[in-house]
């Protein structure tokens with residue numbers, strides 16, 4: 001880990017000032033940020049360069065230094081589509097993507113984009129690289145290279161249709177020719193407009209996914225020639241949880257590979273009317289994975305009300321900091337509400353009161369969370385996040401071939417069930433698995449949910465993991481085409497009729513929510529559950545030294561329909577469906593293979609993140625109440641032999657053999673940290 005980082009961590013606010021606000025306003029804003037306990041400002045500096053107001057930018061930086069606020073420059077919208085229409089994304093049907101809102105900056109292979117972006121990033125360090133306000137880690141400044149880079153040709157978050165195939169501009173077509181040549185394929189093969197040829201389509205999607213990482217790599221490299229910097233990039237919010245990332249060009253693993261630090265933009269309450277805190281957790285675990293599990297990972301925090309008009313619940317900021325730390329994010333950047341955040345959005349038309357609300361109402365509410373966050377990051381200096389024994393496979397190939405969210409949501413909703421069962425989870429890419437990470441990082445179980453298409457090398461590595469003694473849990477996966485086949489297809493049957501329900505070993509019926517097909521397992525398989533017509537629904541199959549649990553329905557979809565909580569659930573219970581018996585069945589599958597969570601909370605909506613020293617003679621438990629009501633829970637932490645004690649005052653606890661048992665009551669969305677040490 002980085003030297004001294006824990007005592008000067010990233011705890012910042014995004015700031016998108018406009019020069020015309022005037023210097024007194026800028027100073028007043030910075031004073032408010034400092035008074036809220038923030039340590040840095042992630043500054044969108046483009047507006048000053050847009051109007052060549054270097055004196056205004058210098059005054060801002062000078063004042064930041066005078067109030068001890070570090071500055072992290074952030075490249076924002078350095079290009080306007082109406083000024084450079086030649087950079088527009090070209091869609092499969094030949095139309096262009098013309099809506100300038102939501103950070104649509106055109107195609108990342110357009111030379112003009114690189115010219116303008118690099119001009120800004122190099123220019124900033126040329127002009128201000130020695131300014132004392134810049135935040136440094138180990139002597140190097142940090143830069144956020146582009147806020148949300150994506151190929152944007154629709155706005156599904158705001159009600160329009162899904163993303164569609166792009167980009168067919170001359171630069172992308174040329175890149176595809178180079179890609180084909182590099183893969184020993186005919187470079188004259190036309191770029192596919194549809195997925196009619198699955199193999200060619202996969203090449204096209206894979207090539208598309210290289211555009212943004214390559215843009216970032218070059219941009220970072222040219223900036224480093226001006227001044228060596230730490231490079232991060234704000235990976236944009238929901239897209240890892242959506243198949244549409246194959247069209248937005250956002251493969252976080254390819255992007256993470258070119259960054260020094262990972263950073264992401266998910267919020268618990270943004271594009272939906274209600275909380276989605278498990279997506280907030282999930283993106284952090286994906287970011288850790290995408291940056292190779294050994295880099296600093298930071299995240300955004302939500303200090304604004306939903307764009308759709310819904311209010312951030314009371315105490316949400318506490319829930320966010322505990323959730324972030326429980327999933328390894330040791331830096332946090334609040335996005336907040338200031339009038340005129342972004343001149344290219346029409347958010348104010350959605351919520352006119354934004355302009356009249358008191359300017360610092362939201363950011364000033366972060367003060368308590370900021371103080372707690374700084375204390376906790378400092379405390380965690382000698383601790384590490386508990387290594388996950390359970391991995392989930394994120395299948396880019398399934399997303400590309402399926403063009404639907406059956407796999408992605410099955411994975412996310414299963415992730416939620418596992419987190420509620422107390423398991424830390426690593427989300428692995430297909431490349432990770434193919435490269436042998438399952439063995440290298442010592443996982444004991446791999447879950448492959450709705451995985452209908454994977455590269456051959458990944459498939460081989462999964463079989464090897466199984467043969468070597470691993471537990472693999474796989475569920476329903478459809479046959480999409482003849483070129484990509486689902487995992488364990490030899491034991492999957494045809495759905496002659498559509499199964500509607502299966503019965504678990506404890507006689508509990510579980511309704512099929514999305515799709516299912518009976519299994520056709522080998523003779524030695526143990527049938528754990530059957531569909532209503534008696535055909536096998538879940539089987540345990542011994543293979544080599546390992547065990548495969550194969551399901552004929554989507555476990556994640558069957559478990560729940562929502563990765564979070566509805567605060568109006570008491571009034572509208574039909575909003576969320578959860579099958580607690582299926583969740584416990586999943587936990588029992590892991591436990592029967594000897595895989596136990598490091599800590600368990602008796603209340604599934606109270607999460608426990610476990611950090612420990614090495615060797616394990618001290619723990620920090622980060623306990624988060626995800627519900628908007630006061631709850632009681634019993635937390636059981638597995639500890640080694642000997643006598644243990646709790647350092648945190650006023651906590652009711654006892655030791656029960658190899659477990660430390662803590663009784664807790666937490667108010668709505670609150671968290672607490674418990675220190676457990678060997679006596």
Ligand SMILES: [Zn+2]
Nearest residue numbers: 107167169172
């Ligand atoms: Zn293009």
